[in-house]
Amino acid sequence: MEPAGIDHLVLTVEDAERSCRFYERALGAERIEFEGRLALGLGDQKVNLHVAGAEYDPHATEPVPGSGDFCVLVSTPIEEVRAHLEREGIEVIHGPVEKVGTHGPLRSVYVRDPDGNLVELAEPQY
Numbered sequence: 001m002e003p004a005g006i007d008h009l010v011l012t013v014e015d016a017e018r019s020c021r022f023y024e025r026a027l028g029a030e031r032i033e034f035e036g037r038l039a040l041g042l043g044d045q046k047v048n049l050h051v052a053g054a055e056y057d058p059h060a061t062e063p064v065p066g067s068g069d070f071c072v073l074v075s076t077p078i079e080e081v082r083a084h085l086e087r088e089g090i091e092v093i094h095g096p097v098e099k100v101g102t103h104g105p106l107r108s109v110y111v112r113d114p115d116g117n118l119v120e121l122a123e124p125q126y
Helices: 016-027 076-086
Strands: 008-011 028-036 039-044 046-053 069-073 094-100 107-110 118-124
Touching: 008 016, 016 028, 016 039, 016 094, 016 118, 046 069, 069 107, 076 107, 076 118
Parallel strands: 008 046, 069 118
Antiparallel strands: 028 039, 039 046, 094 107, 107 118
């Protein structure tokens, strides 16, 4: 087998509508509706939203809101990202800091979504 990439990941959330509003405002995510479900478009990837207690089968063994931790690449300079987040009233809990991503160095800031998931926003430096 030869992996080609990641198509989507799933976040378990308390309120899918609230999560969509946050990610649209904070990251400019695209709200995607499919088969009666909600997801977030982030570049070429998608984050499906499962509401806690009403997850789609199959699902993680113990899906709980706030257990996610992921990184979203941004094409905007990280200082502009931080300023945008501050204008939107979204607390930056860490950064900007230097990190190492899949393809090289990153400059990152970290925020928490309404469920407490850790979201790293990273500007590639390569």
